[in-house]
Every structure is written in structure tokens, then in C-alpha cells.
Amino acid sequence: MRTAFVVAGASLRRMLRDRTALFFLVILPVVIIAVIGSVVQNPGGFRIGVLAGQTSGSGLVTSLVDELKTVGPVHTMADETDARTALRRGELDAVVLIPSGLDSQLLDGREVRIPVLAGGAESTQSAVRSAVSAAVARHAERVQAAAFAARWTGTSIAQQLPRATAVQLVTPRIAISTENVATGSNYLPLGFSYSAPTMLVLFVFINALAGGASIVQTRQLGIYQRARAAPIRTGSLVLGETLCYLTFALLQSVLIVAVGALLFGVSWGNPPAAAVLIGTWALVGTGAGMLSGAFFRTPDQASAIGPVIGIAFAMLGGCMWPLEIVPHAVRVLGHLTPHAWAVDAWITLLSRGGNIVDIAPQLAVLAGFAVAMLGLAAIVHQRQLTA
Known part of the structure; x- marks a missing residue:
């Protein structure tokens, strides 16, 4: 286990030294949250x-x-x-x-x-x-x-x-207050409460896919083969890379949550439920990153094709627009991606005041995606490292 942590630390330091990765990790998500949140926010009245x-x-x-x-x-x-x-x-x-x-x-x-x-x-x-x-x-x-x-x-x-x-x-006036008690909203709140959770879903997945280039590069440089010459098991190498991508996904998630709360006043709903949802989505992103490193042959392929796949999934999954406004067939197709289930969970938390029990179905589906991707990635990596 100690070896896995050492591998994870080395891989994470290598990824964070990449200035391009830091741009996509820190700057771009904040800019996109600000732009989209400003565009879709409720102006607070009629023009x-x-x-x-x-x-x-x-x-x-x-x-x-x-x-x-x-x-x-x-x-x-x-x-x-x-x-x-x-x-x-x-x-x-x-x-x-x-x-x-x-x-x-x-x-x-x-x-x-x-x-x-x-x-x-x-x-x-x-x-x-x-x-x-x-x-x-x-x-x-x-x-x-x-x-x-x-x-x-x-x-x-x-x-x-x-x-x-x-x-x-x-003269005193009769004040009329309105409280919306509907619990069936299928839309995220307007403004930054819309852009922050959807961009968290988008960027954690995209950056994980693009980050697969690091695994491909490590494999091409023969670092894994040299590591195996030492008394290091293949499973420790795979586990180390998995921990690296999980840490990377969690760091970006925490950053987006902090920026959304501190700069844009976003309320992330029920804290325990939000934490579990963020952690589960980080596992989904980890699985995506490990699959990217397993199946792409060159770092350029991972950096170029990975984000395209991530954006396509995000569009189908409701990160760019609510799935309620698209045809039923497109909505069904969108739920073949993990993004749609993550957005559904955020809608339950932010628009319906839900808790961890209310998002249990979405968490179960997301956990299934994570287990499937991580399992497949582990099998492919094991075969590559022992070939």
C-alpha cells in the first residue's frame, strides 16, 4: 500500500507541473462558471x-x-x-x-x-x-x-x-409573501447555482480524460517497466495511478465548490449528500481517466480526443442545457452517460431540497459507472504492464 501512495504522489506531482493542466484545473472552470452564471441568472424583474x-x-x-x-x-x-x-x-x-x-x-x-x-x-x-x-x-x-x-x-x-x-x-401596506413549496422541479436554479454544479460535472470528467495522457506518456517512457524491475507489484502501480486520478478529481471538485460558495454565493444543498455526490463523481472521473490512459496510444490522442468525448457526454447529459427541453428520445440517450445522473442528483439537492436518501438511486447508478470503468481500466492496465 505504501508503494501505491508513492506512485500516486509522483504521478500527481508530474501532472500538477503541467501549466496547461493547471489552466484547465483552476482558471477555465472559474471563468466558465462566471460567464454562464451571469448569462442564465434571473434579472430579478422585467425589462x-x-x-x-x-x-x-x-x-x-x-x-x-x-x-x-x-x-x-x-x-x-x-x-x-x-x-x-x-x-x-x-x-x-x-x-x-x-x-x-x-x-x-x-x-x-x-x-x-x-x-x-x-x-x-x-x-x-x-x-x-x-x-x-x-x-x-x-x-x-x-x-x-x-x-x-x-x-x-x-x-x-x-x-x-x-x-x-x-x-x-x-401608510402601512399589506405585504404579500410568496413561497414556492413545489418539490417537483426538473431544472437547476438559475444563475451561478446552475453553472457551478454543471461545470463541476463537466470539468472533472474532461480533465480526467485529458489527464490520461500522463499514463500514456509514462508507459511510452518505459517507467512502468523499470518500476517492475524493482520488487513492485503490478497491482501497486495500478492502484497508485488510480489514487493519483482520484486525488486530482477531488482537488478540482473542492476548488469549484469553494469558488462557487465564496465568490458566487452558491448553496450546495444538503452538506452530507453533496459531499457523497462529489466523492462519487470523483470516482467516475477517476475511472474515465484510467480508461483514457489504458486505451489511447499516444498522449496527443488523450489530450485531443478525450475532451471531445467529455464535451459530447456533457451535452447529452444535460450540462449545457436542461434535459427537460429536449425530446424524450434524446433524454433517454442522455441517461446512457453518467453526466445525466449526476445532474439529476444536483437538481434533487438544489431545486428540491433533497437529502442523501433522495439521491440514492442516482448515487447507485454513478457508483455502477465508476466500478465498471475502474474495473475495466484495471484489467487493461494489468495486461499492458505484464505483456
């Missing part, structure tokens, strides 16, 4: 467009725009044509067409209709209309309160509007 020409120099219009800012980011548009174009391109979720002369109409006590253009899916249109309507309703409260006070005091709406605004600000 609202308001025509710029209808907002300048108008007190009530300005206050209406301020209310719309509570719905989401507000973008002023040059004209209606630009606004409709942005809406059609998906750059905006809605466009509020504030009518000209809004101030005078409201101050005269007349009814005003505010058209809202919405795009996207029907559910999005309904949600954005409700959000905009709520913002307009809050604005209308002040005007209606000012109009009521003006009728009773014999003054104008404009005179009572500041008082109505002040009263609205200090």
Missing part, C-alpha cells in the same frame, strides 16, 4: 421600455416611471419604432406607451388609458401586464387621493398631490 419623448419635464410622468422601476430595469426609448423593434428582438419584456399630456389629463380629473405592449410567451405577457398594472395602480392611488382631498377642501389636485404622496409613503 420595461418607456418612450423618452413622453417623460421629459413632467412631474406625474416622472413619478410613474419611478414606480415602473420597481418592476425592473427601465429603458428610455427614442421613439415607438425603436421600442417595438427592441420588444421584437427580446431586448425588452414590455413597452409602456405613456400618452402625451398625461399630467394635464390627470390634474383635470380625466380618465387616462396607458397602452402596454408585451412580447414573448403568453405566460410572460400576463406576468408583465400584472406587474405594470400594479405599478400604475400605486401611482393612481396618489392621484385619486389628491382628487378626493381637492373636492372636500375646494382646492386643486395639484395642491393636494404632495400631501397625498407623503401620506402614501407612511
Whole structure:
């Protein structure tokens, strides 16, 4: 056993001296997590467009725009044509067409209709209309309160509007909180909680496949044959390389977990379940690396073909997009890869609040993949070293 640890240490030091390997181990995963997490994160509201020409120099219009800012980011548009174009391109979720002369109409006590253009899916249109309507309703409260006070005091709406605004600000409102208690989500949370676990699955597997080049190079240099001239058993050499790849996979996993938690605020779910899942996936990556070293004939093949295989498996397994959005046949095909089972387990942990019992089926399948790959790799390596 001591010999296996010595072999593992020597192989790991050789791998970590490779600057290219360090780039793929440390820098690239962090960059990809940041980029994908930023792209798929929930913006926290709807993107609202308001025509710029209808907002300048108008007190009530300005206050209406301020209310719309509570719905989401507000973008002023040059004209209606630009606004409709942005809406059609998906750059905006809605466009509020504030009518000209809004101030005078409201101050005269007349009814005003505010058209809202919405795009996207029907559910999005309904949600954005409700959000905009709520913002307009809050604005209308002040005007209606000012109009009521003006009728009773014999003054104008404009005179009572500041008082109505002040009263609205200090009047307690009924707060409505929403809690999603659904436990059947088939999607990872948006943002970095999506990119961090999927990139952990992706990079541990890819780097293990590419790292098989180290075993191929060691075999080509005759290091294994010279080691066998000493009183070192073949099993110790294979076990040493296995421990090396397991350590490598665990180091990258811990790095991604730490970066996700500390830099991007990712919650990894139930700690014991997450730890077991990470350890099991590290074993899957170890098996992939050992197979790569066993079957590729040259280091260049392992470095070039290995990542391609890893990316293809990741695409099929749901690391690039949710499997729920692909046809059923593709979903079934994806579950022929270990990636799909790992992503399913992360969905259970992060989206459904699951524990180790809830992901037991996925862990069992992943353990099966790991045992099969490690067993096959051990047999091939034993034959190569004793040939």
C-alpha cells in the first residue's frame, strides 16, 4: 500500500507541473462558471421600455416611471419604432406607451388609458401586464387621493398631490409573501447555482480524460517497466495511478465548490449528500481517466480526443442545457452517460431540497459507472504492464 501512495504522489506531482493542466484545473472552470452564471441568472424583474419623448419635464410622468422601476430595469426609448423593434428582438419584456399630456389629463380629473405592449410567451405577457398594472395602480392611488382631498377642501389636485404622496409613503401596506413549496422541479436554479454544479460535472470528467495522457506518456517512457524491475507489484502501480486520478478529481471538485460558495454565493444543498455526490463523481472521473490512459496510444490522442468525448457526454447529459427541453428520445440517450445522473442528483439537492436518501438511486447508478470503468481500466492496465 505504501508503494501505491508513492506512485500516486509522483504521478500527481508530474501532472500538477503541467501549466496547461493547471489552466484547465483552476482558471477555465472559474471563468466558465462566471460567464454562464451571469448569462442564465434571473434579472430579478422585467425589462420595461418607456418612450423618452413622453417623460421629459413632467412631474406625474416622472413619478410613474419611478414606480415602473420597481418592476425592473427601465429603458428610455427614442421613439415607438425603436421600442417595438427592441420588444421584437427580446431586448425588452414590455413597452409602456405613456400618452402625451398625461399630467394635464390627470390634474383635470380625466380618465387616462396607458397602452402596454408585451412580447414573448403568453405566460410572460400576463406576468408583465400584472406587474405594470400594479405599478400604475400605486401611482393612481396618489392621484385619486389628491382628487378626493381637492373636492372636500375646494382646492386643486395639484395642491393636494404632495400631501397625498407623503401620506402614501407612511401608510402601512399589506405585504404579500410568496413561497414556492413545489418539490417537483426538473431544472437547476438559475444563475451561478446552475453553472457551478454543471461545470463541476463537466470539468472533472474532461480533465480526467485529458489527464490520461500522463499514463500514456509514462508507459511510452518505459517507467512502468523499470518500476517492475524493482520488487513492485503490478497491482501497486495500478492502484497508485488510480489514487493519483482520484486525488486530482477531488482537488478540482473542492476548488469549484469553494469558488462557487465564496465568490458566487452558491448553496450546495444538503452538506452530507453533496459531499457523497462529489466523492462519487470523483470516482467516475477517476475511472474515465484510467480508461483514457489504458486505451489511447499516444498522449496527443488523450489530450485531443478525450475532451471531445467529455464535451459530447456533457451535452447529452444535460450540462449545457436542461434535459427537460429536449425530446424524450434524446433524454433517454442522455441517461446512457453518467453526466445525466449526476445532474439529476444536483437538481434533487438544489431545486428540491433533497437529502442523501433522495439521491440514492442516482448515487447507485454513478457508483455502477465508476466500478465498471475502474474495473475495466484495471484489467487493461494489468495486461499492458505484464505483456
